[in-house]
Each structure stands twice: as C-alpha cells, then as structure tokens.
Amino acid sequence: MAAVRTTGERTLNRVAIASVLIVTLIFLAPIYWIVSTSFKPRNLSTTIPPTVVFTPEISPFVKLFTKRSQLRSAPTPEEYEAAPWWERLVFDGGEKVVRSGRGEVQLSGYPSRFINSLIVAITSTVLAVGMGTFTAYGFSRFKVKGEGDLLFFILSTRMLPPVVVAIPMFLMYRAVGLNDTHWGLIILYTAFNLSFSVWLMKGFIDEIPKEYEEAALVDGYTRMQAFFKVVLPEAATGIAATAVFCFITAWNEYAFALIMTNRRAQTAPPFIPSQVGSGLPDWTVIASGTFLFLLPVAIFTFLLRNHLLRGMSFGAIRK
Amino acid sequence: MTQIELRGVQKWFGSVQVIKDLNLVIEDNEFIVLLGQSGCGKTTTLRAVAGLETIDEGDILIDGQTVQHLKAAARDIAMVFQSFSLYPHMSVYENIAFPLRATRMNRAELDSQVREIANVLRIGDLLDRKPSALSGGDMQRVAIGRALVRQPKAMLMDEPIGALDAKLREEMRAEIKRLHLKQGSTTIYVTHDQIEAMSLADRIVIMHEGVLQQVGTPNEVYSRPQNLFVAQFVGSPVMNIAAAKVAQDKDAATVTVEGAPQGFPFPAELLGKLNGSAGKALSLGIRPEGVLVEHEAGDGFVPAEAHIIEPLGSYDIVDLQFGDQMLRARTRSGFVEKAGSRVYARIDPAQAHFFDTASGQSLGVRL
Structure with a gap:
C-alpha cells in the first residue's frame, strides 16, 4: 500500500483488523466444535465445561463406518487379542462390530449415504448450471417475447418455501415411482436451483460483450461454436460461482431428502442425526459424520476460490 | 476481386427507419469510409454487410451474389470492432489463429500465416501475451491481424481507432493506410471523424439520419458539398x-x-x-x-x-x-x-x- 496514512487512520485500521479477527473466530467456532468433537473420546464429548485439551482419537470414525451392537459381556481376552486395532477401539467403547455369517465386517449406512449425496449433488448441479447457462444465454442475446414476464415467472418458483409442497410432491412421486430414487432427488434439486442459476448466469453473460461472439461469427464460426469457444470460457467465473451455490444447496438439503428417501437413495443429511437412535447418543460419531460431510463443499469451494472471488466483484469494476 | 453493392437497402428498428433506400457500389480494392454522426445508420449498414444485422428490404451483393440471406460465417468477410473484441482468454497468437482454426487449415500453414501477418503488423514479439497485457495500439493491431489473416473478400472496420487517444489515433491511421496500400482489399470503414475519413478514403460516403447525403472523393466532398449538411459536416473549422x-x-x-x-x-x-x-x-x-x-x-x-x-x-x-x-x-x-x-x-x-x-x-x- 503506497497510500499515505495518518496516525489516526492507522489506529482505525488496527481496530478494523481486530474486529475482523473476532468475527472470523466467532464464525469458525462451530466448525472447531464439530472437528474437535469428531476426534474426542465418547466420555469427553458432552462434558461441562467443554473439554478443549484431549488426546485425539480415531475411534469415532471407525464407529461411523461400521455396523455395531452393544456388548452384552466384555470380550474374552482371546477375542480382544485376535481383533485388529480398529475393532479394539470399538470394544473399548463397550460395543462390538457386527459381522456377517462368513465373518465379513458389516458397514454402517454412512458410506452409501455419502455416495448418494455425491451422486445427487453433482448431477443436479451439472444439470442446473448447464440448463441455466443455456437459458441465460438465450435471454441475454436474443429478443425473447415477454422476456421480463418469463424471467419473473422463473424467479417466482422461489417465492414459496419448497417444503410447503412436500406432501403433494411426495404423493406424486409415489404415484410415478420416483420415491427413494436418485433421479427423484436430482430432479427436485435441479428444479430448485434452476431459477437461481438462470438469474445468476444471466447477470454474468450480460457482462460479456456481444462483440466477442459477433467477431467469432464473422470469423467463420456458427453461433453454437461461438458459444462454446468464446462465451463459455468468458463465463467460467460465473459458472464456477453458480456451481458452488447450486452444489451447496443440493448437498445440504434436508427436508425433501428426509421425506422422499429412506434407504436406497437416502443422502447423508437425514442419515447423520438418525444415528442418535441406538442406545445413548454418541455425539462423537455424529460429529465425525458431519466433519466428513463438510469436506466436499470445503474442497470444491477451495478449488474454485479464485473464480469465486472474481465472481463476487464481477462487474463492479469498469474495464 | 471483390465488389460490394447495396441496392435499395431499408432497415427499421421498430418504428424508426435507420437506413433509407441506400444504394451504393463499392469497387474492388476500394477504401470506402462511411462518415456521419452517431445514429446516422453507418454502423447498421456495416453490420448488415457483415451479416450481423438483417435488412428489411433491398439487396446486398458481394461479387454479384445476393448475400442478405447468408449467415455471417458464409460471407467470407472480416470485421474489426471498435472495442477490439480480442478474446481475453486466448493469447495474441491464438486470437490471430482463431479464424484460421474455423477452416481446419493444417498446423504448419496456420503457423506460418499467423507469423507472417504478425510481422506485417509488427507484433511478432507479442504473440505469447494475453490481450490484457497489450497497449491500445497493439490491441488494435492484433484485431486487424485477426481480420486480415484469412485474406477475406472484404474488410469491415467499425470505428477501429475511435477508442485510442489522439496521438495513437494518428499513428494507427497512417498504419491502416499503409496496410491497405500493401494488402489491398476492399474495405468499408465507419467513422464519425472527418479527418480520418479525409485521410483514409478513396471515396467518402456521408450519411445523415439514415439517408445517403453524398458519395465522392475526399476532395469532391470538401470542395463540392452537395448540401448544407455535407458542407457543415466536412471540414474543420466548420464552413x-x-x-x-x-x-x-x-x-x-x-x-x-x-x-x-x-x-x-x-x-x-x-x-x-x-x-x-x-x-x-x-x-x-x-x-x-x-x-x-x-x-x-x-x-x-x-x-x-x-x-x-x-x-x-x-x-x-x-x-x-x-x-x-x-x-x-x-x-x-x-x-x-x-x-x-x-x-x-x-x-x-x-x-x-x-x-x-x-x-x-x-x-x-x-x-
């Protein structure tokens, strides 16, 4: 910074930095809580006051991925000796890992729920952003009869809380057999995100001068080629920003996932709290499931962070 | 050999007529400047020739063929925009090569043509840069290079140096003239600057409110203005x-x-x-x-x-x-x-x- 600063401004600057730090800490606190709980021994997870210093354990993750049942009696020393290290962690917690008749370890419901979440969120994001980009391009570049009304109609699909239509949707889905299917959720989430995606992408595409495509048209390309070769690379920032928001919405959706799915297509959000069920709630397992669930969004956002930052300030600076 | 002809061209934007019965023949290798104030229909005329704008009546002929129903890509015409419209995500090299890529030319030939045109325009050492790292004059050189590289039937230029500062404008004016003399292609150039028009044009076409006012050599429109509009529009200080x-x-x-x-x-x-x-x-x-x-x-x-x-x-x-x-x-x-x-x-x-x-x-x- 080459700007000249007075002493007063410098003090003000320090106060500003300090406030930003405090706010950041407040925002990070719940995340720290989740991450730390997911590494705590079970008996420390609900202490008052909260335990801050502890020896981290991996046992919550072992429990998260395995199917367990309560031990009726302590394992025999032979059993304990024969068990691999991770199974001993479960024994230590007063539970045992459920095995099939042939001795194979039974997985908990978590991994398949997690994969379901990935399938549903990624597919619906690709569909919503893809269709949204095409639609936005059409609205941005061509004269569409009743453009304003149509755009308003598209936005109006977001003017009511989606969960209001949950019961009719449930009945319809049951009638057409979309209940508890991946496609059922993908269609729902795509529909939720589409209006948002159209509006956001229209803003970004409006900012791309139409001379770029016109130059490509004159240079011997078709409009479709011009769209893919010129408009899409220019819209990358907008697409990244839109994709992050759509992905987060689909990834975190809880209500419809809870109502529409129960086994085959169930996503992680309704599953994670359902583990409270058996015996006393094991908060460490819930925290570890939540922690792993946070990672994809964090990674996705991290990878696209440059685009996101550019996306947020897009159009604010006159080129 | 490229001759462009406009016959009875009419164009409306809603209820506003922006081109009124325009008739014009542009000969091979001729440098024509469309001169007029903003909103006079000169840019619309240019875009209609390029195929970026439809016309409501009349014919546009290139070498005797009517082209008003052809898409821009099929007309084999190049255009330089006022905003340069260089593709920001491509290097200078890729920008110039872009029109050639549409023709599926082989790699070696493409490379030699891009380098040749870059040398003509004196931007050979900028090929690896991104457009954002170029000066205004170099950006316009790249835009002209992109237009010239595939040796189009005709060049259309829409206020190509209007966005540059005065000194650079003068420099680029001379350069455009030099290029035209060297490469010699039928050119339609749109500007509102009568000095640009006088210095570049073989013939100047003066338009006002969609109506062609006078066509003639710079000397003719200066010394024999056909009406009050031309008399006052051409020449500085004003008549x-x-x-x-x-x-x-x-x-x-x-x-x-x-x-x-x-x-x-x-x-x-x-x-x-x-x-x-x-x-x-x-x-x-x-x-x-x-x-x-x-x-x-x-x-x-x-x-x-x-x-x-x-x-x-x-x-x-x-x-x-x-x-x-x-x-x-x-x-x-x-x-x-x-x-x-x-x-x-x-x-x-x-x-x-x-x-x-x-x-x-x-x-x-x-x-």
Missing part, C-alpha cells in the same frame, strides 16, 4: 453558412449576408448562374480560408471587427463581426493581434458555395 441576398450593382454582383451593413462584391456572371433560382431564399457557404482578411481598406473589402481569436499554431481562426453577422476567417498566425481590432475582409468568389435554404441542396454555382 460559414449565412442567409444571403444577391443584387446587381452596375456591372457586378453584390452578395449581402443577413445582418451585415454592406455587401461583398462578386463577378457579374454569378447573376446569370443563379438565374434559375430567382426568388428562392439563398444561403452563402464560405470556408474560413475563403474569407480573406487585410489590415487596410481595399477594393471590395468590407470593414469588420475581430471578435475572438483562436490561435491554432500554424494558423489562427478569427471571428469577424459584420454588423450582426459573424463569419469565421482563417489567417496567418498572429495576423490579427488582439480582439476588438478593426480589419477589412473580402470573400473569395471562387470558394463560395450557394445553397437553396429551403431544401438545403447546393445550387451547383461555381465561379
């Missing part, structure tokens, strides 16, 4: 226009501009040449260099008061007050020393233009 009365005075003619106490002497033949326009209201048009100024009274000189002096370096523009009428004169620099001085002025009959005030048309009288 003086004043309502005038012509009278006979013994064996000579006198032209008195409105508000002036005394008339300017003209040769008697003016009366004969104006015969057909008897009774019409006339306007006299005279460029500042046609108003001759002296310090001493002389034969045919009319007294005037110097009002404002604008020194422009190589010459001055002096506002002369004749009664209530003001005429601007061009003098040697420093000739009139201070405002308020009394001078004597005469009008050079050879440089005078006469217009029918009602229709604005030139009466075609030359002395």
Whole structure:
C-alpha cells in the first residue's frame, strides 16, 4: 500500500483488523466444535465445561463406518487379542462390530449415504448450471417475447418455501415411482436451483460483450461454436460461482431428502442425526459424520476460490 | 476481386427507419469510409454487410451474389470492432489463429500465416501475451491481424481507432493506410471523424439520419458539398453558412449576408448562374480560408471587427463581426493581434458555395 496514512487512520485500521479477527473466530467456532468433537473420546464429548485439551482419537470414525451392537459381556481376552486395532477401539467403547455369517465386517449406512449425496449433488448441479447457462444465454442475446414476464415467472418458483409442497410432491412421486430414487432427488434439486442459476448466469453473460461472439461469427464460426469457444470460457467465473451455490444447496438439503428417501437413495443429511437412535447418543460419531460431510463443499469451494472471488466483484469494476 | 453493392437497402428498428433506400457500389480494392454522426445508420449498414444485422428490404451483393440471406460465417468477410473484441482468454497468437482454426487449415500453414501477418503488423514479439497485457495500439493491431489473416473478400472496420487517444489515433491511421496500400482489399470503414475519413478514403460516403447525403472523393466532398449538411459536416473549422441576398450593382454582383451593413462584391456572371433560382431564399457557404482578411481598406473589402481569436499554431481562426453577422476567417498566425481590432475582409468568389435554404441542396454555382 503506497497510500499515505495518518496516525489516526492507522489506529482505525488496527481496530478494523481486530474486529475482523473476532468475527472470523466467532464464525469458525462451530466448525472447531464439530472437528474437535469428531476426534474426542465418547466420555469427553458432552462434558461441562467443554473439554478443549484431549488426546485425539480415531475411534469415532471407525464407529461411523461400521455396523455395531452393544456388548452384552466384555470380550474374552482371546477375542480382544485376535481383533485388529480398529475393532479394539470399538470394544473399548463397550460395543462390538457386527459381522456377517462368513465373518465379513458389516458397514454402517454412512458410506452409501455419502455416495448418494455425491451422486445427487453433482448431477443436479451439472444439470442446473448447464440448463441455466443455456437459458441465460438465450435471454441475454436474443429478443425473447415477454422476456421480463418469463424471467419473473422463473424467479417466482422461489417465492414459496419448497417444503410447503412436500406432501403433494411426495404423493406424486409415489404415484410415478420416483420415491427413494436418485433421479427423484436430482430432479427436485435441479428444479430448485434452476431459477437461481438462470438469474445468476444471466447477470454474468450480460457482462460479456456481444462483440466477442459477433467477431467469432464473422470469423467463420456458427453461433453454437461461438458459444462454446468464446462465451463459455468468458463465463467460467460465473459458472464456477453458480456451481458452488447450486452444489451447496443440493448437498445440504434436508427436508425433501428426509421425506422422499429412506434407504436406497437416502443422502447423508437425514442419515447423520438418525444415528442418535441406538442406545445413548454418541455425539462423537455424529460429529465425525458431519466433519466428513463438510469436506466436499470445503474442497470444491477451495478449488474454485479464485473464480469465486472474481465472481463476487464481477462487474463492479469498469474495464 | 471483390465488389460490394447495396441496392435499395431499408432497415427499421421498430418504428424508426435507420437506413433509407441506400444504394451504393463499392469497387474492388476500394477504401470506402462511411462518415456521419452517431445514429446516422453507418454502423447498421456495416453490420448488415457483415451479416450481423438483417435488412428489411433491398439487396446486398458481394461479387454479384445476393448475400442478405447468408449467415455471417458464409460471407467470407472480416470485421474489426471498435472495442477490439480480442478474446481475453486466448493469447495474441491464438486470437490471430482463431479464424484460421474455423477452416481446419493444417498446423504448419496456420503457423506460418499467423507469423507472417504478425510481422506485417509488427507484433511478432507479442504473440505469447494475453490481450490484457497489450497497449491500445497493439490491441488494435492484433484485431486487424485477426481480420486480415484469412485474406477475406472484404474488410469491415467499425470505428477501429475511435477508442485510442489522439496521438495513437494518428499513428494507427497512417498504419491502416499503409496496410491497405500493401494488402489491398476492399474495405468499408465507419467513422464519425472527418479527418480520418479525409485521410483514409478513396471515396467518402456521408450519411445523415439514415439517408445517403453524398458519395465522392475526399476532395469532391470538401470542395463540392452537395448540401448544407455535407458542407457543415466536412471540414474543420466548420464552413460559414449565412442567409444571403444577391443584387446587381452596375456591372457586378453584390452578395449581402443577413445582418451585415454592406455587401461583398462578386463577378457579374454569378447573376446569370443563379438565374434559375430567382426568388428562392439563398444561403452563402464560405470556408474560413475563403474569407480573406487585410489590415487596410481595399477594393471590395468590407470593414469588420475581430471578435475572438483562436490561435491554432500554424494558423489562427478569427471571428469577424459584420454588423450582426459573424463569419469565421482563417489567417496567418498572429495576423490579427488582439480582439476588438478593426480589419477589412473580402470573400473569395471562387470558394463560395450557394445553397437553396429551403431544401438545403447546393445550387451547383461555381465561379
């Protein structure tokens, strides 16, 4: 910074930095809580006051991925000796890992729920952003009869809380057999995100001068080629920003996932709290499931962070 | 060989007619400049030739073939935009190669053509850069390179140097001229800057409110403007226009501009040449260099008061007050020393233009 600063401004600057730090800490606190709980021994997870210093354990993750049942009696020393290290962690917690008749370890419901979440969120994001980009391009570049009304109609699909239509949707889905299917959720989430995606992408595409495509048209390309070769690379920032928001919405959706799915297509959000069920709630397992669930969004956002930052300030600076 | 012809072209935007019955033939290798104020229809005309805009009536012909139904890509025409429109995500090399990639040219040939055109434009050392790292002039060179690289039938340029600063504009003007002389392709160039038009054009097409006003060489439109609009639009400083009365005075003619106490002497033949326009209201048009100024009274000189002096370096523009009428004169620099001085002025009959005030048309009288 080459700007000249007075002493007063410098003090003000320090106060500003300090406030930003405090706010950041407040925002990070719940995340720290989740991450730390997911590494705590079970008996420390609900202490008052909260335990801050502890020896981290991996046992919550072992429990998260395995199917367990309560031990009726302590394992025999032979059993304990024969068990691999991770199974001993479960024994230590007063539970045992459920095995099939042939001795194979039974997985908990978590991994398949997690994969379901990935399938549903990624597919619906690709569909919503893809269709949204095409639609936005059409609205941005061509004269569409009743453009304003149509755009308003598209936005109006977001003017009511989606969960209001949950019961009719449930009945319809049951009638057409979309209940508890991946496609059922993908269609729902795509529909939720589409209006948002159209509006956001229209803003970004409006900012791309139409001379770029016109130059490509004159240079011997078709409009479709011009769209893919010129408009899409220019819209990358907008697409990244839109994709992050759509992905987060689909990834975190809880209500419809809870109502529409129960086994085959169930996503992680309704599953994670359902583990409270058996015996006393094991908060460490819930925290570890939540922690792993946070990672994809964090990674996705991290990878696209440059685009996101550019996306947020897009159009604010006159080129 | 590329000839472009516009026949009875009409174009409406909603209820506004932006091109009114435009007829124009552009010959092979000709450099045509469409000149006019913004909103006169010149850019729309250019875009219609490029295929970026449809026309409502008439024909556009390229080498005798009607093309108004063809897509832009099928017309084999290149265009340079005012905004340059270089693709920001591509390097200079890729930008220039972009039109060639559409033709599926083989790699080696493409590379040699890109490098050749880059050398012609003196941007050979910038090929790896991104457009955002270029100066305005280099950006425009790249844009021109992208247009020229595939040797199109015709080049269209829409105010290609309008976004540059004055010094760079002059430089690029010379460069465009050099390129045209070297590469020689049929070119349509749109501008609102009459200096650009005068210096570049083989022929200038002046448009106003969608109507073609005059087509001619720079010299023709400057020295023989067909109407008041052209007379005032071309030339800087602007031509003086004043309502005038012509009278006979013994064996000579006198032209008195409105508000002036005394008339300017003209040769008697003016009366004969104006015969057909008897009774019409006339306007006299005279460029500042046609108003001759002296310090001493002389034969045919009319007294005037110097009002404002604008020194422009190589010459001055002096506002002369004749009664209530003001005429601007061009003098040697420093000739009139201070405002308020009394001078004597005469009008050079050879440089005078006469217009029918009602229709604005030139009466075609030359002395």
